[in-house]
Amino acid sequence: MTDHREGSFFGRRKGKPLRERQTALMQTLLPRLKVDIAAPPPADLKSLFAADVAAVWLEVGFGGGEHFLHEAARLPDIGFIGVEPFVSGMAKAVAALDEAPLANARLFDDDAGKLLDWLPASSVDGVYQLYPDPWPKKRHWKRRFINPVNLDRYHRVMKPGAIFRFASDIDTYVDWTLRHMRDHPGFEWLAESAADWKTPWQPWSGTRYEEKAVGEGRVPRYLEFRRI
Template identity: 40%
Template sequence: MSEEKPASSRRLYGRAKGHALSARQQHLVDTMLPGLSWADEGAVDPQALLPGFKAHVLEIGFGASEHLIGQAARASDTGFIGIEPFLNGVAKALTGIEEHGLSNVRVKRADARDEIERMPDAAFDRVFLLFPDPWPKKRHAFRRFVQADTAAQLSRILKPGGRLRVATDVRVYADWALPLLLDVPELQWTAACADDWRVAPEDHITTRYQSKHLGDIDPVFMDFERKAA
């Protein structure tokens, strides 16, 4: 069985896998995932992984993959890269890719922090970080994905004019992430009024996780644009 934990130079907090995979999911992990993933060393270039597409999008921590698969299904001219450490989420992504016959998606079970460091500058038109684990306790703040270094990396891999979306339904995470992102000189917050972050953007796909309302606030959507050089 292919149940190895993702290789990483960092400690990965949270679950690596949940309930046992179904026979179909395990088959897809064994047979489909190797062809859709990429090596643990060397550059991670979306142009090489998904050549011929007019735009490239990265989703970090895609969970059950509903947003990733939904976006890819309605934008066949765009290449999508998804990175998720949770085995069951990766298995669900593979199921969605197969069911929709998608040829514009590559996925890897990994720690996105390691993968991003291997990506070239200005690699993506869009980056999504939706409802990441908030690690709400103060002593766990260092575990949150958005840190000063990752915020800078997210800016670096965006093309000029490219968009980053960070969404959360946990107040402590919003209060933590927004100042860090605002501190990145190359990023411009696009919000002009409260509705710009309180109301879900038109292109957003609501997932079952979001619909459970597990957080302590209504979802906030922080969209940033990479400034021109």
């Protein structure tokens, strides 16, 4: 039996070599923006941010950071913690935050499970998980992040009534997610009609991956759940 508390939910962490500036920023700026899970978790998660924020959202696996950075810039009174273990994606986000600093943005460059285990209970107002690695081969499905253990993690850190938003262009992963969310007693699907899962949440900035998927003929689906 697979222990979903350990093991990789993502593929390789390194791609092409970083440019000199990116490498320098990963060594200097990232440590200042990174959530330090070696320290005790704060009593109030909002204290992690330099900005005075009214709520805290996570984005787990932000890719190149397009949606994460857009939302943090659009909603300065909301604290955003962006999680991305892939080095190139994190380097892009760090470079963007060097050019346009956001006092309501923090980062985490490791396995999201570690961060979720560290966060205080009932401390998060919402979670985005957009286009996670679908692990399309059946023998790899055990690596999909949506599983009973990680849903328990989400449920523990999310406040009652908090929102979980999931997007994917892979039909088998959409079905997989719906089944797992249905089987978990702590979440309810908010869709009332087909338009609710065919239409992105508004306002919607999209992601670079989504643009590529649509260009290749795949159809994104947008699922929204409430933490009970």
